[in-house]
Amino acid sequence: MKKYIYHYSNMKTFSRLSLALAAAMTFSCGPQESELEAKKAQLKAYKDQYHELKSSISELEKEIAAEDSTFAKNNRKSVLVTTVKAQNQAFEHYLEVTGSVLSKKNVNISAEVAGRIEQIEVHEGMRAAKGEVLVSIDGESIDNNISELETQLDLATTLYEKQKRLWDREIGTEVQYLEAKNRVESLEKNLATLKTQKDKTTIRAPYHGTVEEVMVKLGELVQPGMPIINFVGESDLYIEADISEAYVGVLEQGDSVRVEFPSLGRDIKTKVTAVGAIINPSNRTFKVEVFLPSLKHIKPNMISVLRIKDYENKAATTVPTNLIQRDNKGEYVYVVDKGQAKKQYITKGETYHRVSEIKDGLSGGEVLIDKGFREVAEGSKVQIVES
Structure with missing residues (x-):
């Protein structure tokens, strides 16, 4: 008890000295001292008193708490927190994988005849309609062969007609007639073959699409099978993704899929069109193909994110x-x-998108500590404030 009286006495003495000091400063400066300076001095005195009182209160609380546990519990400080409620709602979990846009009409158009590149009608990035000329190959040698065959065919036709008239009048042998006829038919077939080869010197767009890459230069000599142009069609796009083998049996053809295109900031709803039957041994995944409708600005090799509900x-x-x-x-x-x-x-x-499903322990409606949950402990007093 004496100790407590001592603390109280010290506080009273300190308070009197502070007030006296403030008054002395106010009057000693005379009429030139501003009212603001007097207020500053008084504020400093109050602060000194506050710190002294705070220290004394803290010491007294520690001494009382050591002797009275009830006092310590009742005077424990509250932690300011915000709260949220456990929700009762539908919960969905999605498998998220990265896919790539591919085209079933992404092809390398190759030369079918040998020759020199005579004309390149397109450039990279150019759109072309079905049947439009892309590249022309020099076909001079084929033209010469066609001209020669046409001359031979004219002669063979004339001989055949004369032989036929004789055969109709029962003059000559049947063998002569058949040889003449066969000669004409053979030359006609050879001529048709050369004309087909001539057509192949002109490379055309197989469907509506875009020239992705021109692989040859003007004047370059090409051989049959040599790639000339990489051509990508505008339709028949799809998305392909690799799925972990852990989901074998979970995904099936026809399952609903949400597809997001991060570069475009849009998403669509579509479906799984094919599920691979083979596991890739290098990464333990299988292929999934997703239907992609015709959309503006969607291009082959574009990255997409597939969200498949599992x-x-x-x-x-x-x-x-x-x-x-x-x-x-x-x-x-x-x-x-x-x-x-x-x-x-x-x-x-x-767990999906920062929300977790609770199987047991909560039934919904419970008040959960949100902000401040890391500052509390079991039994901590809390004061709920607005967020």
């Missing part, structure tokens, strides 16, 4: 994932119970 609970209890903590007993969240923080142990299910 789990759904229409009556789930959910909480923000970041509120879940773990200790030796398991996972838990802090709930507010009679103004105090209380650990509520839970069994967590699936």
